[in-house]
């Protein structure tokens with residue numbers, strides 16, 4: 001396999017074969033994101049991707065899951081994605097699922113029929129970075145879409161039958177918009193009703209626009225306690241029907257996991273324990289939810 005630069009993938013794709021079909025992110029403009037700043041976006045040649053898949057077969061033999069990188073591989077034309085997915089099926093007959101990152105604009109550019117076709121060709125899950133349900137916050141972080149467009153994109157993926165995994169970023173509104181972030185995100189996630197929801201916590205790297213705002217005193221990072229209050233408010237207000245919830249990324253102050261709505265009260269109880277400083281006694285218990 002040939003890889004260019006640092007390669008990112010969702011935590012749940014830790015055991016997948018990662019195939020770079022694009023390099024970088026076509027948007028590459030979110031003020032909090034440094035993942036692809038060193039890469040100039042481009043689409044890789046189909047010939048190279050096919051060679052990589054054949055090489056991976058020789059190297060790894062059996063592959064049950066494939067993840068198509070980089071940042072928004074769903075930007076590829078449907079016909080090209082279908083050629084890649086057909087090759088994956090031909091080479092790895094045992095492959096059970098192909099995952100892919102998609103921006104809201106990538107999803108909205110595709111028709112429902114195209115998404116359904118991609119599902120037939122093997123796309124099993126789309127990862128969508130929602131970040132926040134607040135229009136003001138989405139604008140301030142230069143996400144490039146509104147909450148309404150985010151909703152349409154999420155609903156379209158669900159309608160196609162492809163599993164939808166979304167992420168929010170705790171603290172992305174700073175101190176001034178923490179409550180707005182919690183409430184508006186709960187509204188948007190309730191409306192999308194995703195299959196999976198991941199909550200990351202804002203981490204800022206030197207050199208990105210939001211970090212500069214912190215240095216200039218324009219953006220105020222939440223304390224761990226404030227993050228927990230924000231998460232509590234979000235969980236109290238979100239209404240989904242059957243959603244796997246994870247907030248156990250390295251960026252998170254406490255590890256929470258469960259299925260919503262079933263485990264909502266235990267998750268809220270875990271946050272209350274953490275706020276009282278008793279979380280360490282309960283952590284193992286909550287990890288088992």
Ligand code: SF4
Nearest residue numbers: 025028029030033071
């Ligand atoms: S769309 Fe995703 S990968 Fe691209 S800049 Fe924004 S957060 Fe980063």
